[in-house]
Amino acid sequence: MPTVTMTVNGQQVSRDVEPRTLLVQFLREELGLTGTHVGCDTSQCGACVVHVDGTSVKACTALAMQADGSEVTTIEGLANNGELHPMQAAFKEHHGLQCGFCTPGMVMSAVDLLKRNPDPDEDTIRHWLEGNICRCTGYHNIVKAIQHAAKEMRG
Amino acid sequence: MKPAPFIYHDPSDLESAMRLLAELDGDVELTAGGQSLMPMLSLRVSRPDHLVDLRRIEGLTGVDVSESHLAVGPMTTHRTIETSPVVRRVMPLLSEAAAHIGHIPIRERGTIGGSLSLADPTAELPLASVVLDAEMTTQSLRGQRSVPAAEFFHSALQTELDEDEILTRITFPLLSAGTGTAFAEFSRRNGDFCIVGVAAVVGIKDGRYESARIGLCGVSDRPFRSTEAEKLVGEPVGERTTNWIAEAVAAEFDPMDDGRAGVDDRRDIARALIRRTLTLAGQRAAAAAPTEQGETQ
Numbered sequence: 225m226p227t228v229t230m231t232v233n234g235q236q237v238s239r240d241v242e243p244r245t246l247l248v249q250f251l252r253e254e255l256g257l258t259g260t261h262v263g264c265d266t267s268q269c270g271a272c273v274v275h276v277d278g279t280s281v282k283a284c285t286a287l288a289m290q291a292d293g294s295e296v297t298t299i300e301g302l303a304n305n306g307e308l309h310p311m312q313a314a315f316k317e318h319h320g321l322q323c324g325f326c327t328p329g330m331v332m333s334a335v336d337l338l339k340r341n342p343d344p345d346e347d348t349i350r351h352w353l354e355g356n357i358c359r360c361t362g363y364h365n366i367v368k369a370i371q372h373a374a375k376e377m378r379g
Numbered sequence: 380m381k382p383a384p385f386i387y388h389d390p391s392d393l394e395s396a397m398r399l400l401a402e403l404d405g406d407v408e409l410t411a412g413g414q415s416l417m418p419m420l421s422l423r424v425s426r427p428d429h430l431v432d433l434r435r436i437e438g439l440t441g442v443d444v445s446e447s448h449l450a451v452g453p454m455t456t457h458r459t460i461e462t463s464p465v466v467r468r469v470m471p472l473l474s475e476a477a478a479h480i481g482h483i484p485i486r487e488r489g490t491i492g493g494s495l496s497l498a499d500p501t502a503e504l505p506l507a508s509v510v511l512d513a514e515m516t517t518q519s520l521r522g523q524r525s526v527p528a529a530e531f532f533h534s535a536l537q538t539e540l541d542e543d544e545i546l547t548r549i550t551f552p553l554l555s556a557g558t559g560t561a562f563a564e565f566s567r568r569n570g571d572f573c574i575v576g577v578a579a580v581v582g583i584k585d586g587r588y589e590s591a592r593i594g595l596c597g598v599s600d601r602p603f604r605s606t607e608a609e610k611l612v613g614e615p616v617g618e619r620t621t622n623w624i625a626e627a628v629a630a631e632f633d634p635m636d637d638g639r640a641g642v643d644d645r646r647d648i649a650r651a652l653i654r655r656t657l658t659l660a661g662q663r664a665a666a667a668a669p670t671e672q673g674e675t676q
Contacts, residue, residue, distance in 0.1 A: 242384065243430070244381075285413060285488070356482075
């Protein structure tokens with residue numbers, strides 16, 4: 225089996241994997257990072273969004289092999305010494321989740337958005353989240369949470 | 380494991396990739412960004428013996444403008460095509476079409492070469508390539524050839540590419556000054572496979588069409604290029620002309636019924652999108668007319 229090496233949440237990891245291992249399976253089953261969820265398996269729902277070399281990727285639609293040598297950040301990599309990332313804190317504060325299944329993908333997508341656009345309007349946020357499906361909230365509070373996080377992070 | 384087992388190859392240069400395609404036995408799939416293939420592997424619709432990944436090969440990405448052409452590397456992502464200032468300036472139809480593909484994370488990985496080689500009949504970039512008269516450069520150990528977009532797409536998921544060939548460059552002739560373009564599509568949700576998409580390219584002089592191209596995706600087994608649209612040449616720009624040509628073009632194709640939209644619905648949507656894109660392309664052509672200082676957008 226080929227060896228894949230990548231940096232996940234700041235730590236270098238190396239594993240022998242079957243080439244057909246999806247990135248999301250690698251994260252969940254090899255590394256035990258089960259915060260990244262598998263929803264649809266076919267890149268529609270966005271529950272599995274992680275960052276690979278700084279861009280949002282649907283981890284169900286990439287092979288672990290294709291992240292070889294990359295820097296990967298998952299939802300587990302956002303908090304700092306037990307303190308929630310401002311985006312996580314905003315989701316909590318503004319009730320941006322109910323069942324929580326889509327939340328890791330929502331938060332990762334939202335963090336990526338603010339990196340590119342620190343002050344997005346509501347339309348921009350909703351457009352950016354087209355690839356993240358939530359069955360509970362109706363998105364209203366998610367948008368609100370992202371707007372508050374943006375304000376917080378701009379300082 | 381979701382996908383069925385395969386042997387993975389990630390050659391570091393084009394020569395090695397072409398050699399793999401020429402020599403491997405069994406079913407071989409090429410992957411670029413993998414945004415269509417990976418779900419097909421996970422659903423086991425596709426079960427290749429070998430997967431040849433092009434990601435490590437250098438020189439297959441990027442856009443380059445010359446005096447007469449825009450050349451695009453096949454591994455250039457949809458997101459780059461959507462946001463590149465160069466593409467937006469010289470070939471805005473490509474950027475506008477790319478913005479309709481999937482969601483942003485999908486566009487970050489999906490590539491133009493992957494989309495063209497897959498040839499999904501609802502896909503945006505195959506349509507754009509046909510309407511923009513693109514030339515596809517393909518390479519194999521046997522040599523290089525150039526295929527016009529009009530001949531590249533054979534039917535759903537079938538192209539001119541032979542099993543040992545790789546699409547290595549897509550070349551778009553630059554549009555003359557005073558040309559306007561527009562792309563629009565209808566889908567139930569943003570990011571879904573479109574039901575119908577329309578691309579229009581028009582040149583306008585003194586209130587009349589000097590040139591006109593209209594193409595549609597989602598109405599046939601391959602990108603559809605209207606011949607009726609050529610009748611616009613010499614006609615006055617206006618609502619009457621737009622309505623008349625929308626009727627004429629919508630009568631020209633036999634839409635499919637794939638369970639997502641019926642034949643009549645597809646024609647209705649096509650007519651509406653033709654009117655919309657022609658009007659928009661006309662306005663853009665007028666704004667781009669070389670009467671002032673030339674450069675626009």
